Amino acid sequence: MPRTAAEQRNHDLVMGLFAEVLNPLDSRAVDRFIAPDYIQHSQLAPPGRDALKAFLDWAKGQNPGAVHDIKRSFVEGDHVVVHYHVRRNADDPGLAVIDIFRIEDGLIAEHWDVLQDVASGGPNPNSMF
Amino acid sequence: MPRTAAEQRNHDLVMGLFAEVLNPLDSRAVDRFIAPDYIQHSQLAPPGRDALKAFLDWAKGQNPGAVHDIKRSFVEGDHVVVHYHVRRNADDPGLAVIDIFRIEDGLIAEHWDVLQDVASGGPNPNSMF
Numbered sequence: 521m522p523r524t525a526a527e528q529r530n531h532d533l534v535m536g537l538f539a540e541v542l543n544p545l546d547s548r549a550v551d552r553f554i555a556p557d558y559i560q561h562s563q564l565a566p567p568g569r570d571a572l573k574a575f576l577d578w579a580k581g582q583n584p585g586a587v588h589d590i591k592r593s594f595v596e597g598d599h600v601v602v603h604y605h606v607r608r609n610a611d612d613p614g615l616a617v618i619d620i621f622r623i624e625d626g627l628i629a630e631h632w633d634v635l636q637d638v639a640s641g642g643p644n645p646n647s648m649f
Numbered sequence: 650m651p652r653t654a655a656e657q658r659n660h661d662l663v664m665g666l667f668a669e670v671l672n673p674l675d676s677r678a679v680d681r682f683i684a685p686d687y688i689q690h691s692q693l694a695p696p697g698r699d700a701l702k703a704f705l706d707w708a709k710g711q712n713p714g715a716v717h718d719i720k721r722s723f724v725e726g727d728h729v730v731v732h733y734h735v736r737r738n739a740d741d742p743g744l745a746v747i748d749i750f751r752i753e754d755g756l757i758a759e760h761w762d763v764l765q766d767v768a769s770g771g772p773n774p775n776s777m778f
Contacts, residue, residue, distance in 0.1 A: 563771040564771075565773060567774070595725055596724055616763050632778070644693070644695055
């Protein structure tokens with residue numbers, strides 16, 4: 521079940537987003553990955569590409585050492601899914617996040633996410649990851 | 650980028666889980682979908698297949714009319730991803746959930762999820778879905 525060339529390009533684009541935008545919280549690199557008419561479904565930021573840049577600048581000010589630790593990722597057609605653990609600082613248990621990206625014409629055109637605090641003491645001793 | 654026959658079988662298995670187990674909260678159908686040594690990462694239930702059955706029975710008692718509304722789903726190889734809106738009752742704004750399932754030998758062998766309350770009033774007027 522190998523990826524098609526287009527699927528690999530889509531997956532590479534999203535891995536680039538994590539490496540060059542999300543991990544360094546670098547709003548200057550956004551335009552190389554995100555479409556101008558980007559549809560945002562995350563509740564963290566207002567709609568649009570400029571709002572994403574403003575959110576990244578805010579997050580970098582708040583948590584300059586935040587880490588996005590990718591656990592697994594998948595691609596089917598023009599959708600890429602990434603499951604990761606984001607820690608805002610060294611003491612942060614962090615959040616479990618799954619992102620879904622839709623790619624169109626070589627850029628990310630739409631984004632959904634779901635976030636949950638990593639907690640301990642629940643009924644399941646297994647890791648969320 | 651068509652699915653392989655194995656990918657379609659894996660996707661069908663997970664759609665069957667939603668139709669026959671999760672939507673009706675029917676613990677009796679679990680064994681047809683879930684492997685005996687199932688690895689559970691969800692923080693909702695203790696590890697294992699029997700704990701999943703007990704969780705389903707509890708949830709059915711709490712919320713017999715719960716609805717799992719699938720918004721989109723993907724498969725790559727032996728992993729299936731489902732993004733859905735679960736509402737516990739008619740008045741519930743519900744939860745956004747993304748599940749990741751790993752299939753092995755025709756049964757679900759491992760499961761991760763991330764859950765987030767559907768809220769209003771945040772910075773993004775777009776739907777989470």
